[in-house]
Amino acid sequence: MAKKPTGKNTSGRGQRDLKVKVKTARGRKLSSTRWLQRQLNDPYVARARKEGYRGRAAFKIMELDDKFRFLVPGARVVDLGCAPGGWIQVAVPRINALGEKSGKAQGRIIGIDLQEVEPIAGAEIHQLDFLDEDADDKVKEWLGGKADVVMSDMAAASSGHKQTDHLRIMALCEAAAYFAFDVLEEGGTFVAKVLAGGAEGDLQKLLKQKFAKVANVKPPASRADSSEKFVVATGFRG
Numbered sequence: 001m002a003k004k005p006t007g008k009n010t011s012g013r014g015q016r017d018l019k020v021k022v023k024t025a026r027g028r029k030l031s032s033t034r035w036l037q038r039q040l041n042d043p044y045v046a047r048a049r050k051e052g053y054r055g056r057a058a059f060k061i062m063e064l065d066d067k068f069r070f071l072v073p074g075a076r077v078v079d080l081g082c083a084p085g086g087w088i089q090v091a092v093p094r095i096n097a098l099g100e101k102s103g104k105a106q107g108r109i110i111g112i113d114l115q116e117v118e119p120i121a122g123a124e125i126h127q128l129d130f131l132d133e134d135a136d137d138k139v140k141e142w143l144g145g146k147a148d149v150v151m152s153d154m155a156a157a158s159s160g161h162k163q164t165d166h167l168r169i170m171a172l173c174e175a176a177a178y179f180a181f182d183v184l185e186e187g188g189t190f191v192a193k194v195l196a197g198g199a200e201g202d203l204q205k206l207l208k209q210k211f212a213k214v215a216n217v218k219p220p221a222s223r224a225d226s227s228e229k230f231v232v233a234t235g236f237r238g
Contacts, residue, residue: 048086057153058086059221060230061191067217068232070149070189071095074105078139078147078183080130080176081154082111088123097122110142131175136182143183150180151191166195166227173231174203181210186238196227207233 048056065071071094079087088111092098095107098121111117111125112135119125124142128135140146154172173192180190190211194200207214212235222228 053086053089054084055086058090060219061087062090063219075107075148076143077109077149079111080152083113083115083117085117085120088120092122130179146185147183149189152176153193169195184236188236190233192231194231211235
């Protein structure tokens with residue numbers, strides 16, 4: 001005798017949102033396992049791999065520029081802490097650094113980082129500490145003048161202590177802002193990553209004195225559980 005249908009959907013397993021699960025390996029911390037699992041299931045990580053970007057952070061600058069339009073053909077750009085180079089990859093075609101857009105001005109981009117960065121066509125990358133006393137003069141020399149955009153996705157090495165990490169990255173961001181004051185052309189733009197946590201008020205006050213507009217943005221590519229956001233300051237007063 002044939003069995004009556006039970007009404008249960010036996011194909012339901014195939015309809016689930018399948019996620020890659022990572023087992024906690026011997027010697028690997030639980031936090032590391034969680035990070036790895038998040039990476040494996042992150043659509044931006046998969047998209048970066050598919051589209052040839054060096055990291056998911058490329059989509060953050062892409063989304064910020066789509067909104068504020070600072071990476072324009074002919075722009076002269078400085079990328080602080082540029083490793084691994086995802087922001088530069090996005091900037092090169094947008095500023096026409098390779099001169100591929102006929103009839104459009106050709107831009108220039110200088111990337112600097114403490115570590116050596118694999119070359120990127122259309123960009124000039126230097127191993128340099130932007131905190132060095134003569135770093136601003138070197139960058140202006142390499143750029144052939146002042147910059148239209150200074151951008152930074154830098155983050156201080158994590159200590160594991162949330163409040164300490166917040167203060168460190170805010171100090172780094174403030175140093176990047178002062179560097180921008182030295183190298184930016186009047187009307188220029190400063191873009192930097194900050195961490196929400198209470199110490200960013202002084203930076204906001206400083207930027208509002210130096211720029212016509214200051215916006216705080218959390219682009220879609222920034223993870224929802226992350227305290228990071230980005231400050232976009234436009235219209236440098238010189």
